[in-house]
Amino acid sequence: MHWLAGSSGLVMVTDDPVAQIQTDRIPSLALVLVVGILVATGVYLLLERSLTRVLLGFVLASNGINLLILLAGGAGGAAPILGRSSEPISDPLAQAMVLTSIVITLALTAFVGAMAYRSWQLYGHDEVQDDIEDRRVARFMAERGEDEDPADLPETAWGLDSDRGVA
Amino acid sequence: MSPTVLLPLVVLLPLVGAGITLAVHRSAFIQRVVAMTVLGLQVVVAAVLVVLVDSGPVVTYIGGWDAPVGVTLVADRLSALMLLVSSVVLVCVLGYAMAQGIVDRDAEAEAEKRDILPVAVYHPTFLVLAAGVACAFMAGDLFNLYVGFEVLLASSYVLLTMGGTAQRLRAGSIYVVVALVSSLIFLMAVTVAYASTGTLNLAHMAARLPEVSPAVRLGLQLLLLLGFGIKAAIFPLSAWLPDSYPTAPAPVTAVFAGLLTKVGVYSILRTQTLLFPTHEAGERRVLDVLLVLALLTMLVGILGAVAQDDIKRMLSFTLVSHIGYMVFGVALAGEASTAAAIFYAIHHITVQTALFLVVGLIERRGGSTSLERLGGLAKASPGLAVLFFVPAMNLAGIPPFTGFLGKLGILEAGVENGSPLAWVLVAGSVLTSLLTLYTLIRAWNKAFWQPASAEVVARRVDVRVPRGLVIPTVALVSVSLGLTVFAGPVYEYAERAALGLTNRTAYIDAVFPDGLEGWTVKDEEAVASDGVAVDGETTGDGVASDGVAVDGEVSP
Structure with a gap:
């Protein structure tokens, strides 16, 4: 099993019919645009003074980047990695990384949320x-x-x- | 027992310890015993690793999945050495924190509300931090490095905002938001790396990156540098550090100052040497930018330190400034300069941590960390004066201390490089060193040497500094002195570590013992296109060109 660099990205070529991971198709433009919009709005909110808005910005931007990880795994539509078949399967590694990233985002969201709440307790506002x-x-x-x-x-x-x- | 068992152990030990300390949070005694045992074991394991990896990198494939499919842990000389030094520092700081916890509960520290450590949360968090640091040092793939960073950052958020006082919340919110942004950038870099090379294993990426188009490679390099640059506090990205560190309790600041920025420096060193070796013109340009940033980091940092009245803030600025030396060493990208940067990182971890612990003692004895409110401490507490003076002179780079040796190594490498920019940096380094000496002498004069005014004496807490706090500080200062005494062997080890970094094949071969056969594009492509070695920049198809820059260096 190995990868080939081509004009449309990387293609995994394998002699083993079990695993034909399909990554050569160009990902959907809609998803790329969504990533751009999420990250842009996220950055805008991150620049705000209020911690709650910063938190929302972080959530948006990190969701955008999570989508980006999925995009890095190639186009959607292929079968998940399960059992043995000769048809192309989607890249499982990108999905595993997204899961990890989502968990980390969730934990940090909770923490920043707690900080914003504590700030509100102390000052009555949550401005940095x-x-x-x-x-x-x-x-x-x-x-x-x-x-x-x-x-x-x-x-x-x-x-x-x-x-x-x-x- | 095979040495490969040791690698997961350095991450697992503190994590299991964290679980146990959390479960027994009612008993401070058991918590202390468990935490100390676990970190003590980590020191032993790290010491064994340092010896073992001297004969070649040790690689562990987690879950039996070979690289590049599974998670790979790699220990080479650099990571083992960094791990050993950081676990020694962690043990000393833990000892200090324990004593502080005990002392503060006995004393009337409740009234002051400044330096209280809620011990029940402190120990588990501290151990998770240790696990994160170890994970980052051992990571053999980029995503695992990201996870290691997240683990240590998440626990650092908790440690920094511990107690949730107004001041810490203010400093903490800036710190947390900056760290979140740096993590997002790092994650973006991970994604770009995966999309362009199809792998995240560092050794595998090193073999694949020459085939990626130079523009994408440059983008990836800059993204990684940006992410790590924030964590390492390199100049335009360093403003968060002097603001957030000083508000934390002394043991927390000490461990942050010693370790966290150095993990960033380690990551820069690792990715730059392994993924972006210097023979490409594009990479050279990036290194020149890095050199300029190193100069600015040194100068801006130390000028900030000169302007400070508070010892904690002053030391935070010198911390930023001295990161510049390490970046200077990395950016020169020679074997000698890399060795000097590694040695300097080790020196700086021990000395900076020791200084912050000593400042904790000064605060206890003198009742303040402001230079305006201190005085006459040399007479009142000569032992404390010695404890401050030795690491301070070490940091300023007075011979024969390690600070001098590290700076000398970096300056020699700069002179050897000989380019005009390198000469400017050499001058900048010497100036920074002098200004460091100036700030530290000023602190020494004001806090220790000048006679104390009546007001200062009145504020002074006339109790002996508790022995439990002094012993770990003395231990850490002794470690830094030990590094001076054994500087020869340590420096030679750093040189061998640098050799392992500049000569990448040993690392790649260790991760892929059966060679990269079947994992590279090269053989296949060369046959298919009849060996057309395309130099990515000349294909002229812009960014999206399928520039298959075939590079002979990494062929198995």
């Missing part, structure tokens, strides 16, 4: 805060009387004190 360096720069600029308004800036170096908004 500026990092310390950003705030230091902002304070520095404010001290020099440039663009930022010092009233917006938190008091301590660490900024958000845990007691704020907890009550």
Whole structure:
């Protein structure tokens, strides 16, 4: 069993009639477009401030990439890998990888969801805060009387004190 | 017992340990015993592996499926050495964390709410992290590397946000989101690799990639570098690190600083040397970009460190900066530079972790990590001063420490390379080294040397630093000193590891002991098209050309 590189991707050629994995057909354009749309919307949402939106963006983008893995396994329509037959079978490895990837995505989704909830508990919102360096720069600029308004800036170096908004 | 059993063991031991510690979460004592035993065993196994693989890579086919069908675990000199160093570091940090857990429960740390470790969750998570690190080091295929990364990242999310305080949540959300994005990019690279080569086994990919069109290969290389670059904190992708690491408890920061970025560096080293060897013009261009990024990483990182008042944040910036040295070594892509990069990675794992543990002690003794609020510690606690001074000088690269030897090796390789860019990097490295010395001396002067003001003395907690915390720190500092004493053999081992990386055939032959016969396109294609060796770039059909660039190097 071996693979051949051709203009339409890789073809698995085998002397064994049991396994004719079909990967040479060009995958469906609709699926490719769906991958593009999912990843694009995912990236857009990842750039948001709110953790919930970031989470949704992560879910969309990773689903897009999961579809991409399926696409890497070649076109659909072939029989699943089961029993012995001489007809082309679909690539089982891509499906196994998608399963693993889905499980990982699920676990991380739960974790980020928990973080967003905890953030809401603490502050009443779930927005990702500026990092310390950003705030230091902002304070520095404010001290020099440039663009930022010092009233917006938190008091301590660490900024958000845990007691704020907890009550 | 065949040595192939050892490879799954390094991943399984901590995972089983994690299961047990989770089951017995009510008994902190049993948790500690199990965690320490498991990691101790991992050190032993890793040490055995280091000796074994010196005579050739050890390969395990999980479930009896031969490569490239099944999951393959491969240990060569590089991965075994990295595994040994990281398990030693993990044991020391675990010891420190245990002591901190005990001390904090006894003391009134509840009131401070800063450095409390919920021990019940800590141990299982820490062991899963160890399993993930081991899995990443042993991975023989790209997807398994991805899984290893996910395992260690998932546990790092839990460790970093442990306790769910406001500060950690803020730092954690940035860290988690950045890590998620890097994982998505890595997964995309895995998919591209699979779609273009039809395999994910690294050795198999190494044989197949020359047949892939150069444009796709370049895209794959950049995707992998982007994914690993975020994890390793290479300059434009490094902003997340100094912000998130310092908020975690000392033992967590220590292990993150020591290990996580180095797993990224390891992955860059592995994929660059195995999949994209340097003789192609396209790959050379990528390496030049990497060299520039290494320079920027060093300089931007260390300038950030100079500006910091807080020791933890300062050390996080030096961590970023010194990643640049390793990237410099990798990007020079010679045997000597690779050896120096490996040696530097080992040095940096031990020293950076030791420094973060010492900072944990400083925080305990001086009541703060801010340089403005510390002073006179050398008089108050001379032992602590020595513990800080030795790894600090080591990090700055003062002879005869390992930091000096590693930097010297990288500089020699840079001078030997001789290109103008390499010379610029050599200058940048020396400057970075001096600035590192400056920042560390400044920290030393402010925290230890200058007389303490009354205010500082008032804040100082006048209790001895608990012995349980000191012993693991001393152990780790001794390990770094041991590396200095035995630098000769260790450096030679790193050189042999580099030889194994630049000369890929040993690795590929180990994974495919029966040769790649039947697994390559070459023989078939050469016969079919009457040996038309097409150089992908000249077919002129653009990206989608079926450029079957036949490359003689990897033929079985």
